[in-house]
Every structure is written in structure tokens, then in C-alpha cells.
Amino acid sequence: MTAGRQTLLLPGIAAALAFLVLIGLGTWQLERRQWKHALIDTLTQRLGAAPMALPAKPHWGALTAEHDEFRRVIFHARFRAKEWALVHTVGSPLRPDVGGPGYWVFAPARLDDGGVVVVNRGFVPADRIDSLERSESDATIGIVGYLRWPESRGSFTPNDDPARNVWYVRDHRAIAAAKNWGETAPFFVDQEGPVPPGGLPRPGALKVQLRDDHLQYALTWYGLEAVLVAVFAFWAHGRWRSH
Numbered sequence: 001m002t003a004g005r006q007t008l009l010l011p012g013i014a015a016a017l018a019f020l021v022l023i024g025l026g027t028w029q030l031e032r033r034q035w036k037h038a039l040i041d042t043l044t045q046r047l048g049a050a051p052m053a054l055p056a057k058p059h060w061g062a063l064t065a066e067h068d069e070f071r072r073v074i075f076h077a078r079f080r081a082k083e084w085a086l087v088h089t090v091g092s093p094l095r096p097d098v099g100g101p102g103y104w105v106f107a108p109a110r111l112d113d114g115g116v117v118v119v120n121r122g123f124v125p126a127d128r129i130d131s132l133e134r135s136e137s138d139a140t141i142g143i144v145g146y147l148r149w150p151e152s153r154g155s156f157t158p159n160d161d162p163a164r165n166v167w168y169v170r171d172h173r174a175i176a177a178a179k180n181w182g183e184t185a186p187f188f189v190d191q192e193g194p195v196p197p198g199g200l201p202r203p204g205a206l207k208v209q210l211r212d213d214h215l216q217y218a219l220t221w222y223g224l225e226a227v228l229v230a231v232f233a234f235w236a237h238g239r240w241r242s243h
Helices: 005-048 057-061 126-135 171-178 214-242
Strands: 072-079 085-091 099-110 117-127 139-148 188-193
Touching: 005 214, 072 117, 085 117, 099 126, 099 171, 117 126, 117 139, 117 171, 139 171
Parallel strands: 117 188
Antiparallel strands: 072 099, 072 139, 085 099, 099 117, 139 188
């Protein structure tokens, strides 16, 4: 092997590996873009569909997050005054009308067939909790909302504080167990309407607002790959000539 080839061997291997990594990252972003577009289409269809009757309790086990999350439903339920839990939030990517620190109000909805569905009745700003205390009363109402499944706890999520009736993850199962609400549906419902007297908690429609920057990222990775090829070719040509 000549001295020139020896000089280019290791840098060439490193450049080839970097080339493969950059190509892989760009392709991965394009695949993510296809997945994101399919997700947006699915959410748009489900969120915009007419509400269907809430499936009866015997059919709850057949529902899955993959096939049924964000479907609109309608049902009647009974709520008891001050039987709720607070889930801390600082905003929602699906609720553009919600901003700043506050709480989601989770409450057990008792159905005529004996089932219990936990309902996220809406948002209350942190400084309006006293208003919620005064406005709550027993009620049987018709609910329009969206099927949702429990969130997973992140590595940096604070621990729940049942003593203060405050949770940090929208996991209705953990809340129901701590509050002795009994067996509940595997899903909870994000309430779209109606708005209660006094306006709190504030339910609302969900809207698709997912960021779609994947094409930009893909072009960035492919651009870096092109720069790498050009720089290495220029450098290699100069080294070859020098030997």
C-alpha cells in the first residue's frame, strides 16, 4: 500500500461511517414525517366525527388506545359534589385555550348500568380553585367528550400528593385507586361540553396541533452529508496530490 493510500484509509473509514449515520438520520426523519402525517389524518378524522354513544360496560375490554383513542362519545352520567381530584398542568398541545399553571379536574361519572367512567371535566386556573369549591353540586348531565388512555409517568415527573388531592400524571386508574372510586373503565373521557354554570371547570374541544418539522430536519441531515462528501473529497484530493 502506498503512503498516499495509507494516509487516506482511516479518515476515509471515519468519513464513510459519518456518511452512513447522516443518511440514516435523514431517512429516519422522512419516515417520521410519514408517520406524523398519518397520525394527523387519523386524529383529524376522529376529532371531527359526530359523537357516538359511549360503548356499554361489557364492551370496554375490546377498546384500545390504538383504535379508539380520541373518538368522540356522548352519554349521561351522575356526578357528586366535591368528588374529584386535581391533576396539575401548565398547558396542553391539544387545548389552545388552556395556558398557564392550573389543574385538570378528574371526577367519577356513574352510569345507569353501574359502570364508572372517570371524566376530565376541564381546566381550572391555579388561582381559581376556590371558585370551583363553591360551584360544585350534585348533577346528572349529558357529556360529550373524547376517549383517552392513561399517560405514562416520566423520569422527571413529581410524585403525586394524594394528601393534597393533587396528581401530576393523567392516570385515572391511580387516582381511582387512591380515592376509592371502585372499578373504572380502562379509558377516561376528556369532556368537550357542556360548560358548567359559572364556567369552571372549563371543558373544551381538542384540536390537532402537532409540530411537523421532520422535512426540515431531514434536509438538514442530508445537507450535512453533502457537505461532508464535498469537504472530504477536497481534502483527499489535496492529500493525494501531495504524495
